[in-house]
Amino acid sequence: MDKRQLTAFIRVFEERNITRAAQQLSLTQPALSATIKALEEELSISLFIRKSRGVDVTEDARVLYPHARRMIDDMSGLVSRFRKRQDKLPLHIGIEEDIASSFLTDLLAKTSQDASGMLLTLLPGCTGDVRLGCDNLRCEDELFFPLYEESYVLAYPVGHALGQTEELLPEELHHQTWVMAPEHESHQRFLPFYGHSADKPGAHAGNFSLALDLVEAGFGITIAPDCLVQLRCALASRPLPGYPMMRRIGICYAAQSLANPAVEQLLDSLGK
Template identity: 55%
Template sequence: MDNRQLHAFIAVFEERNITAAAKRLFLTQPALSTTIKMLEDSLGTPLFIRQPRGVEVTEDARILYPHARRMVAEMEALTQSFKRERNRQPLEIGIENDIANSQITDFLHHIHDPEFNLLVNLESGCEGDIRFGCEELRCEDELFLPLNTEPFILAMPSHHPLAEKATLTLSDLHGLCWIMCPKLSSHQRLLPIYGATANSPAANAGTFSLALCLVTQGLGVAIVPESLASEHPQIITRSLPGHTLSRRTGVCYAIQSLTQPAVSQLIQHLSQ
């Protein structure tokens, strides 16, 4: 019993007519009849009884039919599985620091689209065919496709005095114990908010994520992207008064990487 015989059997069973089944399978009637006869011989039982106008199915044919449909479906699924695996397109993606898990999840949701059939390799940092990160970190020769825009907010421990205020004023920011990230490109934009205390931080951190760890320990307050602060439910956040600082996160990619079908298709999909 092979796949060809099963397809022939299913066609005759469903059509109840050798001529119609032969047309459906693009076979001649003699070829189809021979295939059915070979199947009947291998099973040791008749499956169809010829009538003046079509065929009558036997009880054994009724028993075989659901099994034949299942076996054909499983073989087709297995074949497609091997073809799909062979045609998968590799795509290496770098994930920069200080990207919230929620934004990474949303980004990967797009990549998971079955139409891409990608073999994804995630790496941390400045790696890969494309990178998911902050616009400020893109290289000079890279293009940037924005996917998210978010504000910078003030993050503080739950016991901080300002946590009792729903809305802050500019005067509330004076003299705070700031946790700063001087190595980050956004640091220069935050200096006017730090004011006179810019040279005397309560602590420094290499990333916003590390700064938030210091905030949870009560070492001070920090200005961080909203999405990162939302991952710490024990932290209190407030909008920055008098300032509309924001950042964009998205895909950084070199124009030459568009020669790769995986990159080209993904960028086109994300741009819609």
């Protein structure tokens, strides 16, 4: 029993006339009759009684009809559901490491109403049609659409003596044990805070999140983006002494990615 047989049965049942049913299905009368006969043989029942004008339906046909209608409706619903999903514009967004979840949540909230026609895929790292990342880490040929500004702060364990100091001077940091990320682009910017302690680190980390893990474990203090520190209950923070240091978070994308309508739609929804 397949969709073709059920559709033929439903049309004949509703029309009570094989000729009209065949015309509506774009079939010849013999082809329609053969389809009905195959269904009857499969179910081992009779569905229609031929008359001089049209057909009569049997009791078995009356029982089958609502089930057949439901089965056809279910099939059509499945086709529509998956076809609609396939018709969506695919958009892959890479999420760079050390981006706080609050930024991603806000980005998705801003675009959710305009994303109904997109099939959105989130991927970790430097990949995708566009990326949610830091301005300083974009590739040379990439464009940048700024969304957020975030301060760098001093991060240390709760109860650390740095939290008791009312006015913190840069020189006081030169005697601290530091967790550093020497391979990170920010390292050179932080050297004035390290002072001579830069030669005697407490530990090294590959990114801010790992540096904060080390701080929680007691390896020293570090400098990290404010939103990442706020996620850590065991850590406290305070502004860096002197002029505030910031980073910009936004959408990194190559000019050629604008050929993807979903990228253009995303940027438009963000107010490009």
